[in-house]
Amino acid sequence: MNKSPTASLSAESSIPIISVRGVSKTYAGGFQALKNINLDIQRGEIFALLGPNGAGKTTLISIVCGIVNASAGSIIADGHDIARDYRAARAAIGLVPQELHTDAFESVWATVTFSRGLFGKPPNPTYLEKVLRDLSLWDKRNEKIMALSGGMKRRVLIAKALSHEPTILFLDEPSAGVDVELRHDMWRMVRELREQGTTIILTTHYIEEAEQMADRIGVISKGELILVEDKEVLMRKLGNKQLTLRLRQPMSIIPAELSNWSLTLCEHGHALVYSFDTQTEETGIAELLRALGEHGIEFKDLRSSESSLEDIFVSLVHRPMEAQA
Amino acid sequence: MNFYGIRAIYRFEMARTFRTLMESVAAPVLTTSLYFIVFGKAIGSRMGDIDSIGYGAYIIPGLVMLSLLNESISNASFGIYMPKWAGTIYELLSAPVSWIEVLIGYVGAAATKSVMLGMLILGTARFFVAYQIAHPIWMIGFLLLTAVTFSLFGFIIGLWADSFQKLQVIPMLIVTPLTFLGGAFYSINMLPPIWQQISLFNPVVYLISGFRWSFYEIADVDVAVSIGMIFGFLMVCLTFVWWVFKSGYKIRR
Numbered sequence: 001m002n003k004s005p006t007a008s009l010s011a012e013s014s015i016p017i018i019s020v021r022g023v024s025k026t027y028a029g030g031f032q033a034l035k036n037i038n039l040d041i042q043r044g045e046i047f048a049l050l051g052p053n054g055a056g057k058t059t060l061i062s063i064v065c066g067i068v069n070a071s072a073g074s075i076i077a078d079g080h081d082i083a084r085d086y087r088a089a090r091a092a093i094g095l096v097p098q099e100l101h102t103d104a105f106e107s108v109w110a111t112v113t114f115s116r117g118l119f120g121k122p123p124n125p126t127y128l129e130k131v132l133r134d135l136s137l138w139d140k141r142n143e144k145i146m147a148l149s150g151g152m153k154r155r156v157l158i159a160k161a162l163s164h165e166p167t168i169l170f171l172d173e174p175s176a177g178v179d180v181e182l183r184h185d186m187w188r189m190v191r192e193l194r195e196q197g198t199t200i201i202l203t204t205h206y207i208e209e210a211e212q213m214a215d216r217i218g219v220i221s222k223g224e225l226i227l228v229e230d231k232e233v234l235m236r237k238l239g240n241k242q243l244t245l246r247l248r249q250p251m252s253i254i255p256a257e258l259s260n261w262s263l264t265l266c267e268h269g270h271a272l273v274y275s276f277d278t279q280t281e282e283t284g285i286a287e288l289l290r291a292l293g294e295h296g297i298e299f300k301d302l303r304s305s306e307s308s309l310e311d312i313f314v315s316l317v318h319r320p321m322e323a324q325a
Numbered sequence: 326m327n328f329y330g331i332r333a334i335y336r337f338e339m340a341r342t343f344r345t346l347m348e349s350v351a352a353p354v355l356t357t358s359l360y361f362i363v364f365g366k367a368i369g370s371r372m373g374d375i376d377s378i379g380y381g382a383y384i385i386p387g388l389v390m391l392s393l394l395n396e397s398i399s400n401a402s403f404g405i406y407m408p409k410w411a412g413t414i415y416e417l418l419s420a421p422v423s424w425i426e427v428l429i430g431y432v433g434a435a436a437t438k439s440v441m442l443g444m445l446i447l448g449t450a451r452f453f454v455a456y457q458i459a460h461p462i463w464m465i466g467f468l469l470l471t472a473v474t475f476s477l478f479g480f481i482i483g484l485w486a487d488s489f490q491k492l493q494v495i496p497m498l499i500v501t502p503l504t505f506l507g508g509a510f511y512s513i514n515m516l517p518p519i520w521q522q523i524s525l526f527n528p529v530v531y532l533i534s535g536f537r538w539s540f541y542e543i544a545d546v547d548v549a550v551s552i553g554m555i556f557g558f559l560m561v562c563l564t565f566v567w568w569v570f571k572s573g574y575k576i577r578r
Contacts, residue, residue: 065419087327087421095419101412105344106337117333118420160416 015079016040017168017199018064023073025059025223033059035223037073041168041201046194048214048231049203050313056223057203058098061170065095078167091120094166098173098203100153104146108137108156111145112163119164131162134189151182158186162193169193171202175209187213207313219316227316235306243274243285245292246301257295261288272299330422334430335437338404342438349400350442353392357446360388361453364510375512376543381454385447386537387509393443393468394475394504394529398496401435401479406492409483424570428480435476436469443468456540464539470555471532477562484569503529513545528558 018041025034034056041047049057062068064075066086075082078092103111112128132138135155140148145156154174161169171190175183190200190213204210210217211231218228227234250269261284264273276283292299342349365381372380408414417427450456458464486492507529513521524530525546535551538544544551 065415067415067418087423090419090421093419095415097412097415099412101415103411103413105341110337110340114333114337115416117329117336118416118422120327120329120421122329 015043016076017043017078018201019076020060020064021074021076023060023063023070023075025056025063025068026071033223034063034070037225039218039225039228041199042216044194044197044199045215046190046200046202046213047216047218048210049201049218049220050207050210051203051220055220057220058172059223060220061095061172061201061203065093065170066090087120091164092166093168093170094161094164095170096154096157096161096172096174098176100150100157100177102145102153102156104144106145107142108132108145108148108159109141111156112159115160116163121164127165128159128163131159134192135159136185150177151179154178154182158189166198168199168201171200173203175204175206183209219313221316240275240277241283241304241306243276243288243302243304245272245274245299246270247272248298248300251297255295255297258288258291260284261291272297327422327426330420331426331430331433334417334422334427335434338400338431338434339437341404342400342434349438350445353396353442354445354449357388357392358449358453360384361450365453375515376541378541378543379454382456382541383512383537384510385450385454385456386540387507387533388450389443389446389468390471390507390529390533390536391504391509392446393439393471394500394532395496396439396442397435397472397475398479398482398500400438401432401476402483402486402492402496404431404435405480405483406486409487410489424567427570428477428566432473432476432480435479436472439472439476440468443472458540459542460539464536467532467536467539467551467555470552470559471536474555474559474562477559477566481562481565481569484566503527504533508533508545512543528554531555 018039020037020039023034023037024032026032037056037060049060051057059068063070064077064082066082066089077089080086080089080092082089106114109128109132112132113123116123116128129138132141135158137152137155137159140152145153148156154177158171158174169190171186174186178186187209190202194200202209202213214231216228217231217234219226244266247270251265251272252269254263254265254272262275264275265271266273274285274288276285361381364384369380369384374380375383408417422430482492482495506524507527508524513524513530513534516524531546531551531554534545535548535555538548538551
């Protein structure tokens with residue numbers, strides 16, 4: 001508050017909007033849901049938190065939002081300590097929970113009006129109308145929530161979270177039980193929000209979602225943040241490309257002359273797969289094709305594929321387990 | 326202070342009352358009317374005056390208190406239990422509201438409802454018996470203080486309960502017996518001495534006695550003691566709620 005406006009403005013862009021330091025959580029039953037989490041979320045980014053069920057994603061979000069108390073550590077959200085200065089911190093955050101927790105008997109309009117008031121904002125029907133229109137809820141504004149479908153209830157939860165104009169939006173498994181249309185609507189909306197400067201943190205099971213949306217990705221497994229990386233870098237670093245050659249004549253073993261290349265036989269000898277690193281300058285494809293020609297190995301088709309975020313994710317999450325075994 | 330937050334909670338709770346007007350208002354008014362007919366008219370006509378007040382009139386303050394206690398507890402306990410049960414409490418926990426603001430919203434709405442109901446019952450009583458109110462300001466004061474205190478108590482029950490059964494158990498097993506034994510239908514001076522002594526451990530005795538004093542200037546215990554006891558109970562409830570929110574007991578894991 002005592003900084004000059006220009007100083008704070010320039011500093012704002014470099015200071016993380018959320019800073020998680022040494023956060024651990026052990027539930028009353030003794031289950032340790034989070035182990036010493038350190039994480040910075042940059043202002044204006046879309047951050048995807050990936051992890052299998054029970055990895056600790058929801059616990060982490062719940063701690064930042066004030067629903068669960070951390071056992072250790074501290075969190076700064078939008079420049080405010082979430083425990084000491086909870087009012088300012090929470091006013092900046094909107095949360096769309098994973099479960100469809102809604103009031104049954106309230107109308108859509110009443111529930112978004114309630115949410116805005118609860119978060120300390122003066123009434124603004126024009127803004128709320130815009131939120132409802134953006135989510136295709138305007139026609140349903142006078143309907144009771146219990147009369148809505150699951151997808152519509154999800155939209156209501158999003159509208160409630162946006163009702164107080166948060167600068168940080170948490171979407172906990174936004175696509176769970178949502179049809180394709182709503183999923184695409186939601187992605188569009190999230191991108192628009194980001195353009196308006198909102199920081200978005202989403203947890204997801206759907207790798208496609210993270211791949212489509214996220215700027216950065218964090219992978220959480222068994223309560224530990226095992227990786228945080230720029231999405232592009234992650235996919236480049238850990239991604240493999242494969243070239244699959246469909247052979248005219250099936251092969252039983254790979255000829256010794258081709259041992260320079262990392263090759264495997266698939267489809268009962270009908271396909272030859274060459275895996276290569278996307279990072280290197282020389283992929284070795286041209287040499288391989290030349291060598292195949294020289295040895296009279298003919299192929300009728302070829303295609304190349306890149307490992308998806310899903311492959312990367314599975315390999316990351318399973319790697320520590322295999323190491324432990 | 327998050328005034329918009331308090332207003333949002335208060336309005337939400339009041340809207341719930343108006344949605345369920347039949348249950349919230351009609352049922353208690355009907356029950357009280359039945360009490361007046363049975364105890365006031367049928368049985369009361371054969372009873373002698375207590376402290377020179379006709380029996381029908383004597384039981385009015387007690388009946389109002391009976392409804393006030395039950396309604397305050399059920400309104401407030403239901404108000405906070407529902408979001409816990411439906412899961413919508415996540416929003417309350419993640420909102421920039423302090424425990425005192427949450428309390429003002431929920432307890433304020435529950436107390437408003439029960440005060441409205443108390444007035445309604447007093448109005449209904451007019452159809453059955455003539456009565457006077459010697460100290461209207463004190464009467465309102467007792468009504469408000471009791472409504473707030475027992476709404477707070479109801480709020481605690483709602484926080485503590487993790488099933489609909491538990492929500493009912495304290496009002497049924499503790500509050501109803503205490504109100505019936507608290508002198509709603511009789512003066513504790515009519516009891517044998519030993520039971521008079523035991524009755525003094527019942528907080529409801531002080532509420533009804535003080536409230537009845539504001540009507541007829543007759544009391545089983547000193548009015549100052551009555552006021553002191555209500556304030557004492559209010560403080561105990563406030564301290565407990567403060568501790569609940571501070572420790573996260575049953576609401577914030």
